[in-house]
Amino acid sequence: MLTKRIIPCLDVRDGRVVKGINFEGLKDVSSPVELARYYSSCGADELVFYDITASAEGRRLFTDILTETARQVFIPLTVGGGINSTDDFDRVLKCGADKVSVNSGAIRDPGLVGRAAKLYGDQCVVLSVDIKRVDGQFRVFAKGGREDTGMEAISWIKRCVSDGAGEVVVNSIDTDGVKKGFDLEMLDAVCNAVEVPVIASGGAGCIDDFITLFNALPKVDAGLAASIFHFGEVSIADLKKAMAAAGIPARI
Amino acid sequence: MLAIIDYGVGNLFSLRSSFAAIGESAVVTGDPGIIRLADRILLPGVGAFADAAEKLRASGLADVVVSEAGKGKPLLGVCLGMQLLFDRSFEYGEHKGLGLIKGEVKPLRGYVPEGLKIPQMGWNSLVFGNQPGTLLKYVKNGDFVYFVHSYYAAGCGDSVIAVTDYGAPVTAAVQRGNVFGCQFHPEKSGEVGLNILRAFCEVAP
Numbered sequence: 389m390l391t392k393r394i395i396p397c398l399d400v401r402d403g404r405v406v407k408g409i410n411f412e413g414l415k416d417v418s419s420p421v422e423l424a425r426y427y428s429s430c431g432a433d434e435l436v437f438y439d440i441t442a443s444a445e446g447r448r449l450f451t452d453i454l455t456e457t458a459r460q461v462f463i464p465l466t467v468g469g470g471i472n473s474t475d476d477f478d479r480v481l482k483c484g485a486d487k488v489s490v491n492s493g494a495i496r497d498p499g500l501v502g503r504a505a506k507l508y509g510d511q512c513v514v515l516s517v518d519i520k521r522v523d524g525q526f527r528v529f530a531k532g533g534r535e536d537t538g539m540e541a542i543s544w545i546k547r548c549v550s551d552g553a554g555e556v557v558v559n560s561i562d563t564d565g566v567k568k569g570f571d572l573e574m575l576d577a578v579c580n581a582v583e584v585p586v587i588a589s590g591g592a593g594c595i596d597d598f599i600t601l602f603n604a605l606p607k608v609d610a611g612l613a614a615s616i617f618h619f620g621e622v623s624i625a626d627l628k629k630a631m632a633a634a635g636i637p638a639r640i
Numbered sequence: 641m642l643a644i645i646d647y648g649v650g651n652l653f654s655l656r657s658s659f660a661a662i663g664e665s666a667v668v669t670g671d672p673g674i675i676r677l678a679d680r681i682l683l684p685g686v687g688a689f690a691d692a693a694e695k696l697r698a699s700g701l702a703d704v705v706v707s708e709a710g711k712g713k714p715l716l717g718v719c720l721g722m723q724l725l726f727d728r729s730f731e732y733g734e735h736k737g738l739g740l741i742k743g744e745v746k747p748l749r750g751y752v753p754e755g756l757k758i759p760q761m762g763w764n765s766l767v768f769g770n771q772p773g774t775l776l777k778y779v780k781n782g783d784f785v786y787f788v789h790s791y792y793a794a795g796c797g798d799s800v801i802a803v804t805d806y807g808a809p810v811t812a813a814v815q816r817g818n819v820f821g822c823q824f825h826p827e828k829s830g831e832v833g834l835n836i837l838r839a840f841c842e843v844a845p
Contacts, residue, residue, distance in 0.1 A: 389805055391763045391784065428830060433763055459657045464786060464828050484653045486828065509687055511759060511788045555761070585761055609762065639763045639784040 391637040392602050393433035393610035394624055395587065396617040398423060400469075401440050403449030420453045424461045427617070430624040432463065433639060436489065436612065439469035451483045458484020466514055472496065477504050481512070489514040489557060492530045494548060495537055505552025510584075515553035517545060519574060520561035526574060533561045541574075542581050549582045556582060557612060560590040567593025570601045570611070579607035587612050595622055595630045602636045642666040642841065643678035645705065645721075647695045650686030655718070658827040662834055664841045672704045679845045681708060685720030689729040689745060689791070692720055693737065706738055714818045714843040715740070716775075722814065722821030723793060731791050741816040743796035751792065753807040759790040764804040764824075766812055772801050774843055775813060775820050778835035785812070785824040785832055792823065818843065 399406040404418040424435055437457070439450045447470065458465055467480040468489030477488050488508075494500050494515060505513045518533040519526050519541045526541035545556055558578050560571030570591045579586050588601055589612040598611050616622045631638035644655055646668045659666035666682070667674060675681060683705060685692050696702040709715040717725045726737045729745035737745070749758050768781040787804065793811040803809040804824075814821045820840060826833035 389764065390760060390787075393762055458653060459660065462654070462658055462661070462827060462833060463830050481651055482653065484651075484657065486651075486654070511761065554759070583757060585757055609757070 389637045391433070391639045392608075392631065393587075394431070394598070394627060394638075395434045395436055395466075395610055395612040396427050396432050396624070397436040397438055397589075397612055397614045398618075399438050399440050399614065400450055400453065402443075402446040403441075403453040406440065421457050421460060424457045424465075427624065428461045428463050431628050431640065432624055433610070434464040434466060435461070436466045436468060437485075439467065441470065451479060454480060454485060455483040468514070468516055473500070474503050474507055477508060477512075481508065487512050487514050487555070489516045491516040491518065492532075495528065495530045495539075498547075501548045501553050502551035505554070510552045510554035513553050514555045514557060515545065515548045516557040516559065517541060518559050518561055526577065529561060533559075533564075542577055545578055546581055549584055553584065555585045555587060555609075557587040557589055563591030564589075566591055567616070569593065569597040572601070572604050575601075575605055575608055579605060585609040589613070592616055592622070595627050598622075598627055599630060599634050599636065602631065603634065641678050642680045642682060643675045644668045644682045644684060645675065645696075645701055646670040647692075647699050647701050649692045649695055649720070650684050652684055654825075654827040655682065655684055658834060658837055659841075662838050662841065664837075670699060670701060672700065675701070675704050676708060678713075680714040680841065680843065681705060681716070682840075683715060683717040683721035683724065685718065685722075685724060687720060689720065689723060689731040689737075690733065690735045693724060693729075693735055696724065696738075702738060706740065709740055709819050712818050713845055714840065715820065716840045717819075717821040718827070719789065719823065719825055722823055723791060725814070725819060725821050726793055726796070729791065740819045741796060741799050741814055741821065743793045743799065743811075743814075745791050746794045748790055748792050748806070748810070751794075751808055752810070756807050759788055760806050760810070761788045762786070763829075764806060764812075766802040766804060767809070768802050769800050770798070771815070773815070775815060775822075775836060775839050776802060777839050779832050783832045785822075785826070785829040785836075787812075787824045789823055793821075
């Protein structure tokens with residue numbers, strides 16, 4: 389049986405992981421390579437590297453570190469951040485990324501998803517969407533959740549999936565950082581609209597939030613989180629055990 | 641030395657890195673001379689069957705792979721590279737494969753129960769067949785590997801050495817003599833995947 393995936397997300401700036409992560413046994417708490425290796429050994433099913441670099445030099449450092457990680461870590465790697473063109477896809481795929489996540493780049497250039505899917509295959513294109521409720525509607529936000537695009541989220545997602553997005557990451561701005569659980573209502577709406585894998589993001593605060601997610605919405609394929617893993621609030625090994633105990637298929 | 645066949649399909653970075661990680665020297669090459677010199681061959685592949693089969697034939701490498709495998713050289717096809725080993729595929733029409741293993745490639749849609757997502761994307765467990773032997777000697781029945789595929793190999797008879805359960809048994813790994821195939825990506829399947837590559841590298845040429 390296909391297992392539910394658990395995916396830690398690392399924010400990387402100038403080739404270093406932002407917010408030093410504190411784990412026993414890690415020598416360099418901001419090294420993406422060390423952290424990737426650590427997470428892989430704990431049972432992470434995939435990793436997301438999110439590049440928040442602003443400069444060209446920082447971008448070069450990012451691709452260097454991505455290459456180094458892909459040489460040493462043999463689980464799927466997704467790269468997001470600063471993906472605005474098929475050249476950007478090419479740049480990170482050559483460095484060992486398996487999937488590429490687009491967000492604002494697709495909003496600015498709605499043809500990007502289709503072109504990338506044609507070149508690299510649907511399985512390679514991940515649509516990431518920041519969604520917030522505005523006047524009773526799910527609205528797509530751009531620029532890291534700061535700007536309301538006015539677009540309705542479900543129709544945006546459907547459009548991108550029909551263009552070739554092979555997976556959708558749903559990040560609820562409404563629950564993000566609150567640590568009271570995933571946005572089940574929003575995720576349910578997305579799961580009912582598309583047939584591709586849906587990854588839940590935003591809101592997890594404890595192990596039970598993942599159990600609730602997968603029990604309530606069997607169509608959700610994966611849960612993604614950042615700080616709760618990095619700060620050790622949730623250990624991936626414990627989470628996987630708890631999932632298995634609750635009858636949720638998990639890779640242990 | 642192992643030759644990873646480069647015929648313009650897919651990203652070979654991870655495969656090359658995986659062999660480096662297990663201490664096996666591997667070259668990515670489209671040169672028939674080097675492929676003939678190699679001890680073993682890895683046939684990768686991502687994308688559409690027809691396109692990949694056409695590229696492999698047009699480059700002349702299909703003949704090289706078939707004749708080297710015929711001489712007993714160990715060959716491992718990965719993902720679409722595995723699907724190419726069979727007689728034919730029904731992915732958008734009917735297309736001829738390399739015919740190294742009996743069987744044909746069919747869509748998962750219509751085979752697995754309604755409601756399951758296509759492609760099968762993610763980690764699923766190996767269920768060993770009768771002869772997991774050579775390729776799976778360092779992994780356990782039930783170990784997880786990473787799949788991304790919309791088509792599967794059918795009618796492979798006793799060549800199937802492992803299946804995976806995606807609502808129906810789906811061919812996960814095959815062997816016919818010195819010819820092996822994995823539907824999953826060993827280069828993305830953590831330690832389990834590396835152990836499968838390790839076992840392949842120990843198959844005597």
